[in-house]
Amino acid sequence: MTLHLVDDHDAATACVTTLVSSAIRATPSLVLGLPTGRTPMGLYRALRTAGLDWSRVRTFNLDEFATLTPDHPGSFRAFMDEHLFRHVNLAPASIGFLRGDAADDAAECARYEVAIAAAGGIDLLLVGLGGNGHIGFNEPGESLRAETHVVPLHESTRRANAERFGGDWRAVPASALTMGMRQVLSARRVVMMATGASKAEAVAAMLDGPLTTRCPASWLQAHPDATFVLDRAAVSARRAG
């Protein structure tokens, strides 16, 4: 486990930007796993202007809201188009995404597993951290699922995503399709970025607690090549602080 502790969100963004840029330069055909959310917005802004060649990169996003079409303004696909995809020379056919509006969710999840396997698996998976310890949309609970699956979202997760739905958390879909823990743990490298005091309890549980389904991100402790990029506020609840 590698820990980069930096002063603030901007420094965390700069650190992850360097990691991703170096990985794309070293492996132009990189298979990259991507999150959405507030945390990587600055990262995507920086990657847009980093002078990278995306022409051979392939991407797979972690998750998508159930029921939404890709062009729905609240969809994660629309988020990625807006923040990254439309600004770089990534081939549309190289963008892997779960379809929230699939007629058969189980078949869509199975299709995604096959697509990731056909790409040779994920080389570098970027992940964010839910305030409740979720990773992708693997929510805390009694159990976790290995495979890509449909998951009911916790109210706290819907509230955290309300901004793109006119501020109304009830307008946020009640379920999502997400990569499961197998894709997370079998990515060749995982980079977790978490910043701010709202993530502090989850960061403490992720790094210092037991591996537990109550904190899905705690399973990253078991990953052989996990890098954590955290700012001071995010580590403020760690006992060793």
Ligand code: F6R
């Ligand atoms: C989103 C995802 C989520 C977010 C997490 C943090 O694709 O997989 O796990 O990474 O909810 O979201 P922010 O960055 O908005 O705090």
